[in-house]
Amino acid sequence: MSDGDMGLLKLAERNVCSSPSMRQSCMSAWAIGQYGTNEVLRYSEEIPVPTVSSPSDVMIKVHATSLNPLDVLMRGGYGAKLLKLRRDPLSVMDSGCEFPLVLGRDVSGEVVDCGSEVTHFAPGDEVWAAVPPWKQGSLAEYVTLTEYEVSHKPELLSHTEAASIPYVASTAVSALVNAGGLCRDTSSDKRVLITGGSGGVGTFSIQLLKAWGAHVTVTCSQNAEGLVRGLGADEVVDYTAGDVAEQLGTMEKFDLILDNIGGDTEQQAMGLLKPWAGAKYITLVTPLLLNTDSMGLLDGAVNAGFTLHTKAIQNLISSGVFYRWGFYVPDGPALDEITKLVDAGKILPVVEAQFPFTQVPQAFQKLEQGHARGKTVVRVTEKNDRQAEELVQDACREAAESEQDMQGSAKLQ
Numbered sequence: 001m002s003d004g005d006m007g008l009l010k011l012a013e014r015n016v017c018s019s020p021s022m023r024q025s026c027m028s029a030w031a032i033g034q035y036g037t038n039e040v041l042r043y044s045e046e047i048p049v050p051t052v053s054s055p056s057d058v059m060i061k062v063h064a065t066s067l068n069p070l071d072v073l074m075r076g077g078y079g080a081k082l083l084k085l086r087r088d089p090l091s092v093m094d095s096g097c098e099f100p101l102v103l104g105r106d107v108s109g110e111v112v113d114c115g116s117e118v119t120h121f122a123p124g125d126e127v128w129a130a131v132p133p134w135k136q137g138s139l140a141e142y143v144t145l146t147e148y149e150v151s152h153k154p155e156l157l158s159h160t161e162a163a164s165i166p167y168v169a170s171t172a173v174s175a176l177v178n179a180g181g182l183c184r185d186t187s188s189d190k191r192v193l194i195t196g197g198s199g200g201v202g203t204f205s206i207q208l209l210k211a212w213g214a215h216v217t218v219t220c221s222q223n224a225e226g227l228v229r230g231l232g233a234d235e236v237v238d239y240t241a242g243d244v245a246e247q248l249g250t251m252e253k254f255d256l257i258l259d260n261i262g263g264d265t266e267q268q269a270m271g272l273l274k275p276w277a278g279a280k281y282i283t284l285v286t287p288l289l290l291n292t293d294s295m296g297l298l299d300g301a302v303n304a305g306f307t308l309h310t311k312a313i314q315n316l317i318s319s320g321v322f323y324r325w326g327f328y329v330p331d332g333p334a335l336d337e338i339t340k341l342v343d344a345g346k347i348l349p350v351v352e353a354q355f356p357f358t359q360v361p362q363a364f365q366k367l368e369q370g371h372a373r374g375k376t377v378v379r380v381t382e383k384n385d386r387q388a389e390e391l392v393q394d395a396c397r398e399a400a401e402s403e404q405d406m407q408g409s410a411k412l413q
C-alpha cells in the first residue's frame, strides 16, 4: 500500500473517532470494516481505545503481536456467527455489528491500566497473553483483557520473541492437557505423534512435550526436518516422501496424536494409536465454526455435536481410542507455567518472519502462502515509537519557532 493510499484511508476513516475530544481516546490499529481478502485490511488512527471497563480488566500497550491461521480465516468471516454471540455487547452497540474489527490474537507488551480488583498486575508490568477471538485483537496500540487471560512475560524473551508463543501455547496446552490428559508428571512414558509439526502449534508442542519427557514423532516436509529435530523431535517422517501412513505404520504405536492437519490425516491416524489402551486422538481442525457459519448457530452446533459424538462412539467401540476436538482456551495460569519453562531454557520462540506495523498486509500475505516454519511476528510499538518521536520533534520545532518569533517581536519592540 502506498503512502498516498494510506493517507486516503486515514481520511476515509476519520468518522470512527472524529471529534477533538474523542481523538484522545483513539489509537492506531489495523482493522477490517467488512469480511474479505487482504484488501479489506485498513490502517486507521481512529479506532477507539479499549479502556478498562470492568474491575478485572488489564489494559496493555502492545509491543508485538503475531499472526495465526485464524487471523486469515477471521478476515474472511470465519466463525463470525458464533463469535458475535460472545462479543462485548458494548463494543457492538453503536453500529449493531462487529466492525471495525481488529484482528491479532497474540500480545506481548506492558500494562498501562488495571481495574480496581486486579491483584496480580500493575502498570509497568511486562506481560504476554493470547487474545480470545471474540475480543478486539492486538494489531493495535492497545488491547484490554481480563486478569485471568494475562501472564507475566518471560524475562529472557524480547517482546518480538514473546509474541510468537501465547496463542499456540494456550491451544497446545488446552489440547494436550485438557483434551489429552497429559501433564508434566504423566508424559515421560508416552509416545506422541504431532502431524504438521513445523507450524506454530507444532513447533511449540514438540518443545512442551520434550520438556515433559515424552517421546515425540513429527510429520513435516523434508526441508523442515532440521528445524523440528533441533526443537527435540525424536523421529521425523517426511509426508512428501510417499505414503505417510505406511511410514508411520512401521513404527511402534502411539499413546496420543495431536493432529494439526485434519482431512485424510484423521483416518490415517486412527490406526496408528495403541488399541484398548486409553490412547487419544485430538484434532485442532474441527468443523464447528464452519458449520455455524454455513448452517446457522443452532443447526451448525447440533450438526457439529452430532459429528463429534458419532466419531467418538465409533472409535471407542471399534478400537478403544478416545476421539476429541481441541480448541484454544484463554488461560493466563497456563502461560505462567510456560514462562517457567521458557526461563529454564526448555522452550524457545520460533520466529520465522518479522514485519513492522506498517506492513501488516504483507504479513498476512506471508501467512497465506502457507509452509510456516514457526511464527510470523508483527512489531507494533516500533511504528508508534517512531510516531511519538516525530510528534516530540514537531512539538520541539514548534516551540523553538515560537521562541524565535517571540525574540523577534521583543527586538522590534
Ligand SMILES: NC(=O)C1=CN([C@@H]2O[C@H](COP(=O)(O)OP(=O)(O)OC[C@H]3O[C@@H](n4cnc5c(N)ncnc54)[C@H](OP(=O)(O)O)[C@@H]3O)[C@@H](O)[C@H]2O)C=CC1
Residues within 6 Å of the ligand: 068, 069, 070, 168, 171, 195, 196, 197, 198, 199, 200, 201, 202, 219, 220, 221, 239, 260, 261, 284, 285, 286, 326, 327, 328, 370, 371, 372, 373, 374
Ligand atoms: N481449534 C482451535 O482452537 C485451533 C485450531 N488451529 C488449527 O490448527 C492448525 C495448525 O495451526 P498452526 O500450527 O498455527 O498452523 P501453521 O500454518 O503455522 O502450520 C501448519 C504446518 O503444517 C505443515 N503441513 C501442511 N500440510 C502438511 C501435511 N499434510 N503433513 C504434515 N505437515 C503439513 C505446513 O508446512 P508445509 O506445508 O511446508 O509442509 C506448516 O508448517 C491450523 O489448521 C489451525 O487453523 C490452531 C489454533 C487453534
